[in-house]
Amino acid sequence: MGEIYMSRLAELRKGKDLTQRNLADLVGVDPSTIRNWERDRGGIETFVRVAKLCEVLECSPSDLFRVEDATND
């Protein structure tokens, strides 16, 4: 379609005065994952898909799942 997607993650992260490590810790991923997401590797397609899902379903990403207590397992 002649469109390319560019990550805005680094820009958003810096706007919050967070290092890659800070953000990684807050999200629960490895800092290398943050680096890859910021370099448009591997993550950008994920962001686009989730954005489309949320648009079509008129929901936020946190609506896509529920958290259950598994301590009884």
Added chain:
Amino acid sequence: MGEIYMSRLAELRKGKDLTQRNLADLVGVDPSTIRNWERDRGGIETFVRVAKLCEVLECSPSDLFRVEDATND
């Protein structure tokens, strides 16, 4: 942490009267991807990560990237 994540995608999709194929077409993925996301395979961790990113960065998933016209390439 004693917490498990369960997909709510099937519930949200049915709430919009969409088949798996309808949703797949709208999102631009294969119907098997929708099935996997609904079965908590492969996609749920993605949803959780994007939800955390959006929470920390106070943004929506569509803020995580920008779309550029690549027709000049």
